[in-house]
Amino acid sequence: MDTTPANTANLLRATGNAGIDTDPDETREWLEALEAVVQVAGHDRALTLLRLLEEQAQQRGIVANVPPYSAYRNTIPAEQEGSYPGDLAIEERLTSIMRWNALAMVVRANVAYGELGGHIGSYASAAEIFETGFNHFFRADEGRGGDLVFFQPHSAPGVYARAFLEGRLTEEHLANYRQEVGGRGLSSYPHPWLMPAFWQLPTGSMGIGPISAIYQARFMRYLANRGIADTSHRRVWGVFGDGEMDEPESVGALTLAARENLDNLTFVINCNLQRLDGPVRGNGQIIQELEALFSGAGWNVIKVLWGSDWDKLFARDGTHSLLRAFAETPDGEYQTLGAKDGRYNLEHFFGRAPELRAIVEEMSEAEIDALRRGGHDLRKLYFAFRAATLHRGRPTVILAKTKKGFGMGEAGESRMTVHQQKKLDVEALLRFRDRFALPIGDAEVAALAFYRPGNDGEEMRYLRARRAALGGALPARRRSASAVAVPVLQSYAQFAVAAQGKEMSTTMAAVRLVSALLKDPVLGRRIVPIVADEARTFGMANLFRQIGIYAPAGQQYEPEDAGSMLYYREAPDGQLLEEGITEAGALASWTAAATSYSAHGQAMLPFYIYYSMFGFQRVGDLIWAAADQRARGFLLGATAGRTTLGGEGLQHQDGSSHVMAAAVPNCRAYDPAFACELAVILDHGMRGMLERQADEFYYITVMNESYAQPSLPEGAAEDIVRGMYRLGASGTGAAQVRLLGSGAILREVMAAAEMLATEWNVRSEVFSVTSFSELAREARETERWNRFHPQQERRRSHVETLLAGDAPIVAATDYVRAYPQLVASYLRSPFTALGTDGFGRSDTRAALRSFFEVTREHVVVAALAALSREQAAEAIARYGIDTECEPSWLR
Numbered sequence: 064m065d066t067t068p069a070n071t072a073n074l075l076r077a078t079g080n081a082g083i084d085t086d087p088d089e090t091r092e093w094l095e096a097l098e099a100v101v102q103v104a105g106h107d108r109a110l111t112l113l114r115l116l117e118e119q120a121q122q123r124g125i126v127a128n129v130p131p132y133s134a135y136r137n138t139i140p141a142e143q144e145g146s147y148p149g150d151l152a153i154e155e156r157l158t159s160i161m162r163w164n165a166l167a168m169v170v171r172a173n174v175a176y177g178e179l180g181g182h183i184g185s186y187a188s189a190a191e192i193f194e195t196g197f198n199h200f201f202r203a204d205e206g207r208g209g210d211l212v213f214f215q216p217h218s219a220p221g222v223y224a225r226a227f228l229e230g231r232l233t234e235e236h237l238a239n240y241r242q243e244v245g246g247r248g249l250s251s252y253p254h255p256w257l258m259p260a261f262w263q264l265p266t267g268s269m270g271i272g273p274i275s276a277i278y279q280a281r282f283m284r285y286l287a288n289r290g291i292a293d294t295s296h297r298r299v300w301g302v303f304g305d306g307e308m309d310e311p312e313s314v315g316a317l318t319l320a321a322r323e324n325l326d327n328l329t330f331v332i333n334c335n336l337q338r339l340d341g342p343v344r345g346n347g348q349i350i351q352e353l354e355a356l357f358s359g360a361g362w363n364v365i366k367v368l369w370g371s372d373w374d375k376l377f378a379r380d381g382t383h384s385l386l387r388a389f390a391e392t393p394d395g396e397y398q399t400l401g402a403k404d405g406r407y408n409l410e411h412f413f414g415r416a417p418e419l420r421a422i423v424e425e426m427s428e429a430e431i432d433a434l435r436r437g438g439h440d441l442r443k444l445y446f447a448f449r450a451a452t453l454h455r456g457r458p459t460v461i462l463a464k465t466k467k468g469f470g471m472g473e474a475g476e477s478r479m480t481v482h483q484q485k486k487l488d489v490e491a492l493l494r495f496r497d498r499f500a501l502p503i504g505d506a507e508v509a510a511l512a513f514y515r516p517g518n519d520g521e522e523m524r525y526l527r528a529r530r531a532a533l534g535g536a537l538p539a540r541r542r543s544a545s546a547v548a549v550p551v552l553q554s555y556a557q558f559a560v561a562a563q564g565k566e567m568s569t570t571m572a573a574v575r576l577v578s579a580l581l582k583d584p585v586l587g588r589r590i591v592p593i594v595a596d597e598a599r600t601f602g603m604a605n606l607f608r609q610i611g612i613y614a615p616a617g618q619q620y621e622p623e624d625a626g627s628m629l630y631y632r633e634a635p636d637g638q639l640l641e642e643g644i645t646e647a648g649a650l651a652s653w654t655a656a657a658t659s660y661s662a663h664g665q666a667m668l669p670f671y672i673y674y675s676m677f678g679f680q681r682v683g684d685l686i687w688a689a690a691d692q693r694a695r696g697f698l699l700g701a702t703a704g705r706t707t708l709g710g711e712g713l714q715h716q717d718g719s720s721h722v723m724a725a726a727v728p729n730c731r732a733y734d735p736a737f738a739c740e741l742a743v744i745l746d747h748g749m750r751g752m753l754e755r756q757a758d759e760f761y762y763i764t765v766m767n768e769s770y771a772q773p774s775l776p777e778g779a780a781e782d783i784v785r786g787m788y789r790l791g792a793s794g795t796g797a798a799q800v801r802l803l804g805s806g807a808i809l810r811e812v813m814a815a816a817e818m819l820a821t822e823w824n825v826r827s828e829v830f831s832v833t834s835f836s837e838l839a840r841e842a843r844e845t846e847r848w849n850r851f852h853p854q855q856e857r858r859r860s861h862v863e864t865l866l867a868g869d870a871p872i873v874a875a876t877d878y879v880r881a882y883p884q885l886v887a888s889y890l891r892s893p894f895t896a897l898g899t900d901g902f903g904r905s906d907t908r909a910a911l912r913s914f915f916e917v918t919r920e921h922v923v924v925a926a927l928a929a930l931s932r933e934q935a936a937e938a939i940a941r942y943g944i945d946t947e948c949e950p951s952w953l954r
């Protein structure tokens with residue numbers, strides 16, 4: 064090693080430590096001493112000395128201010144690479160074919176329709192990364208469950224291009240890219256809902272992929288530690304964009320992955336230095352920033368920055384001039400260099416200093432132009448992937464430096480606008496063909512013909528052999544798992560279905576139901592209770608002891624409450640996932656468990672119980688992705704409603720989640736008032752998801768208000784599931800008014816019915832609405848059927864059947880009015896909705912219900928207002944209702 068002062072100064076500059084060496088001669092002595100130790104006693108001895116020195120320096124209070132990243136070069140030195148196990152020439156040719164078909168797919172769709180969108184530049188930058196995975200690492204099912212790969216969403220055309228070559232997709236499929244409506248089309252991004260036998264993991268919303276990959280890898284370990292499935296040979300791969308890493312979800316769970324030693328997880332970040340509008344870090348270096356971030360979070364970091372042809376340049380560079388120049392080049396400039404030709408690079412990069420120019424003295428401009436970044440070098444990528452799979456104890460991130468739009472030349476390579484580039488003229492296509500030496504004629508290029516080499520040719524044989532060696536095709540999605548028997552309701556839910564007026568809250572009932580199900584010999588071990596630091600809040604502390612908290616490292620401390628009955632028990636086979644304060648993490652965990660039937664062939668039943676306000680509103684996009692992924696499980700929103708949580712105030716009181724849940728097509732949402740309703744819904748949901756393999760999930764809100772619970776009315780179960788059942792009537796004769804009550808406000812409505820009968824001589828019928836969204840869904844379907852079948856006998860929806868006739872309807876809920884109004888347009892009668900529009904606030908339940916005008920008195924006034932103005936005026940006066948105050952949503 065060159066230890067001259069000039070060189071050490073260069074090295075310090077290259078690593079961001081310029082100007083700190085005040086005594087170069089002394090520096091040299093130290094460096095020579097180190098060099099001598101390495102020569103004589105070896106690496107280990109040198110390392111020991113360095114550690115001891117560091118320890119002593121720290122004792123002396125000397126703390127080094129070392130940049131949290133390494134020099135701007137490949138982590139794996141060329142001499143450690145070894146021999147390549149594949150055929151590089153064939154793989155290069157295959158990669159070029161993938162590139163062409165992916166590009167043709169996008170350009171075709173846009174030539175034909177001009178409005179379908181799609182991306183060329185991203186896959187162009189990621190092709191070698193994908194192909195390295197496909198040819199050497201991504202293991203498919205093999206009957207034991209394969210790897211799970213989160214693909215960068217807008218690089219989907221590359222995955223389709225490969226599936227086309229593999230014979231899994233036809234030319235017709237490719238021609239129908241982004242035209243899904245007529246069938247036989249291909250989704251824009253990975254969408255299991257729309258391509259259920261193909262895509263496993265939805266990644267279209269940036270940030271969801273990275274956090275989901277981490278919790279998926281964690282869930283694999285959970286399954287293994289609990290003895291449910293052997294996942295030891297399986298990995299989770301995630302190919303993500305460098306721009307995508309700015310999403311909070313992308314980085315929010317990195318430390319969990321390191322803390323739980325997830326060496327079954329590899330991220331490959333495609334660092335093409337660009338995102339959509341421009342550079343990811345024009346004035347900085349995203350790769351160095353990501354290295355600092357990931358290594359700080361405890362990950363193993365492998366940088367793949369320079370291709371093999373740079374190795375000889377580094378070998379010639381005795382003065383670290385390359386590293387120095389790299390360190391001084393911001394990403395914005397790398398992008399410009401990437402967009403320009405060899406001459407420009409010679410002048411503007413190598414021309415910066417004589418020693419830099421000397422390194423490339425013998426090279427032509429064309430050779431300089433052909434220098435590749437590491438992420439486009441199959442060989443460099445292979446050794447990085449391999450090192451990741453061999454690394455033990457920590458997850459690995461591979462930071463692969465690429466060029467956005469690689470190979471697109473002037474039509475896109477490293478251009479600011481490349482992300483939006485969807486059309487290429489014939490000249491550009493021909494240049495692309497030539498650039499990658501594709502055996503496609505001019506006419507075929509102009510026609511954007513897809514290319515598949517002969518079935519018996521070298522490429523196709525290689526492609527098939529590689530995938531056969533890796534267990535088959537990927538991605539491929541399993542659609543079902545063995546059914547899990549659900550116990551009969553009476554065996555575990557008697558306390559709820561025959562409650563006989565016993566007081567409890569529905570949250571308490573939910574916890575009791577789950578606790579009882581946990582004891583079921585078949586289903587019990589498949590239940591995955593999940594909390595985000597709210598187990599005590601929801602009365603679940605008994606589960607700590609009963610089933611244990613999942614902690615792969617066990618419990619290496621004596622818990623403070625060790626002597627108590629319900630002590631905080633952590634165990635490697637703990638069943639409860641205690642996620643801490645991360646709703647996003649908890650939801651990602653829930654999704655991993657809720658899709659385990661598909662990803663692992665093991666049906667699990669997750670119950671994630673959380674503050675309902677921090678669900679659909681806070682992590683709604685993760686819920687949307689779970690829906691896309693055909694999740695099966697329960698989300699328990701506690702606490703229901705805007706007035707039930709009393710003192711908690713504005714940001715905690717939920718009056719809107721049911722409106723959002725109603726818009727998720729496969730989410731079945733309920734707001735039950737009674738424990739018996741809850742039990743029936745739970746039973747129905749479990750049977751659907753676990754026995755009938757229905758791709759739906761349940762959102763159920765439960766509340767913390769304790770009151771007398773009735774037994775399940777005879778024959779009500781079916782209607783409870785459909786969304787509404789008749790509770791009874793007050794007064795005699797035909798009802799003059801129908802009262803609908805839901806969730807926390809049902810009891811106010813029941814009381815109002817009594818008041819109407821006794822105080823106003825008005826007969827009313829009362830209905831418990833367990834789900835306005837389910838009622839609306841069926842009513843919508845019925846309405847549509849009737850519209851399209853005008854000459855057939857009219858059908859009636861459930862809500863229409865129960866609410867036939869003209870008597871006015873008053874519906875009251877603890878949610879915003881838009882929730883009950885979901886059904887209003889399907890009914891003939893006048894419909895008044897009472898709800899909790901506006902910001903929540905702290906106060907008692909009674910005060911809040913009065914504020915939002917959902918008390919029994921308000922229900923009475925609303926009912927009377929629909930019947931008789933005089934009586935309404937009288938009731939307003941009698942109940943002292945302030946009619947001149949501002950409405951709740953303006954206060």
Ligand SMILES: Cc1ncc(C[n+]2csc(CCOP(=O)(O)OP(=O)(O)O)c2C)c(N)n1
Binds near residue numbers: 217269308
């Ligand atoms: C949550 C979210 N926000 C915005 C987008 C739109 N979008 C799609 S790709 C993209 C840029 C991605 O950049 P990067 O991650 O660097 O990947 P590249 O395409 O450069 O490889 C954006 C903003 C999205 N898909 N998801």
